[in-house]
Amino acid sequence: MTSNDSTASTRPAPQTGTGHILMAHGGGGTLMHRLIEEVFLPKFASSSATDQHDAAVVQANGRRLAFTTDSYVVQPLFFPGGDIGSLAVHGTVNDLAMSGARPMFLSSGFVLEEGFAIEKLTRIVESMASAARETDVRIVTGDTKVVERGKGDGVYINTAGIGLVEHELDIAPKSVRPGDVIIVSGDIGRHGMAIMARREGLEFETIIKSDSSSVAASVQKLLDAGVEVHCLRDLTRGGLASALNEIASAACMQIKLDEQAIPVRNDVQSACEILGFDPLYVACEGRFVSFVPATDVEQALRILSAVAGAPNAEIIGTVFDAAGPAVTMTTRIGSTRIVDMLSGEQLPRIC
């Protein structure tokens, strides 16, 4: 199973804890990865299972297709900057884009709870349709199931997606090379903090809006310009830290980050401090990292900065062929910090 679940760990498989599912099994940290490693991968393993990427790239009729799925269980259903519907489009489109695929078709599967207001469902469906139109992808097939009151939580949405892989690159952790430069496409942590601030009823001077958006156009521009993209990863559950740890481990490389270069908005930073979160681990839903050779960095940065609405893409780190912790960071005060995987959950049900 090539999977947004798949882990980059090379450690021997540890035990999956208590024998029962914990909230942390959905959190994007090591507990989730262990569940995937121990329960899913041994059974679903396919030839592409070792690719460990957001979407599976498969051969169909001699062409390369990207295929991915995500279920969305975000709470609250409506949040500043989006809702479960737009998120379900952006998240899956972005998974396809992370293979460098051109997103083409989406499916939508709804699990509705008895008693859910049809007015809310209609708003969510409109939001999905609008997000799909904006990102030029078609929702072509769907399914609806209903469960009894108390057996769901309003609505859960699954979107699966198909994209066309039209380039010749192998965009994956295994293509990462020493000297590769890491660019983040914009400021991090907004989606998670928009959700948490709403959940906790926090009020700031400005309302933090989710960054939920499609990054497919940005990726397409990099590819169209001939940038030699080695790896791409969107920064969802587990945030920047988890994404980089997964890639570093899968590539058997070390990543060194520069904290000062990592863009975090002041309101997001404040919300993180109040709620006790580290922005490095907070999910985005419209940000990604690109691994590109040093020769292509300037061009990539110029392209990403020119994308309409894309705020401050930045060079945040470099890849080394070295032993030691997978990801380290030079902090603002000049010390070095290990940036590890989360063990469990940080933010339950943020996507």
Next chain:
Amino acid sequence: MTSNDSTASTRPAPQTGTGHILMAHGGGGTLMHRLIEEVFLPKFASSSATDQHDAAVVQANGRRLAFTTDSYVVQPLFFPGGDIGSLAVHGTVNDLAMSGARPMFLSSGFVLEEGFAIEKLTRIVESMASAARETDVRIVTGDTKVVERGKGDGVYINTAGIGLVEHELDIAPKSVRPGDVIIVSGDIGRHGMAIMARREGLEFETIIKSDSSSVAASVQKLLDAGVEVHCLRDLTRGGLASALNEIASAACMQIKLDEQAIPVRNDVQSACEILGFDPLYVACEGRFVSFVPATDVEQALRILSAVAGAPNAEIIGTVFDAAGPAVTMTTRIGSTRIVDMLSGEQLPRIC
């Protein structure tokens, strides 16, 4: 949206009821179809939306692909003849097969409830893997989410599927012609009754086992033999009656059935009588109807009867170009009965 949800109705859209989701909105009857018509189709409408079929057939790189999705919320999770895992493979593979597509790839999205036993999850995953192997389809991508205790019901699974359309036929209701003969691939009503008997704690002399299975090989054999297949439909939610009503309405034709020819096992018939169900409306998960021209019937019947494990395929009806009710049936006692759509639910959460 081409959809297993899509309705064949040509009536003006009625109101969606109480303004809140009812269990019946998931039942496969007219209430579900109204929800789809009023909420989903106007927003997701695509060029293929009028095809109203189990899977969408899309063009990708100049080739035809079938794409479909289904969420599975069956209760109990384990039942005689299968479990939610094997069902999630068979159901989606069968939706692909109903376009005459060769099923190739599946995705799997899990929504797990906090506290769910990992031992049960493992059994379900093994069952999925085994069903996928048997039907020669690969589970290539996946996702796992966790929701709090009381916000789910153990596990919900979504599977989306991709298939290759390698034939030149247009297998859809619009290809149905007067004189077409309808063949059912085996006895009906077993899946629904297996679930209900288990749920109600009924004990019969024999345990009714679900017919849950892949029909892809049967369909492939029909196509390989050159049978001119006009339409295919699997008999899931809403059963034979709903499937035939959808096709008759979409094709603007009338279907006449012969009750005596419709295969129903004695134990299923007894269970239906005890529980007050009509087998015509009870879901199967391994049965389908084929619409073929009279010239090809003998060949089709021979092929379907020769499929390993496929019990008694039968000719059950004929298509007429006539006005009047969409589906009528000559009963065992010689009278004529109108076989209408269900309005709401008959069997909640049978798939």
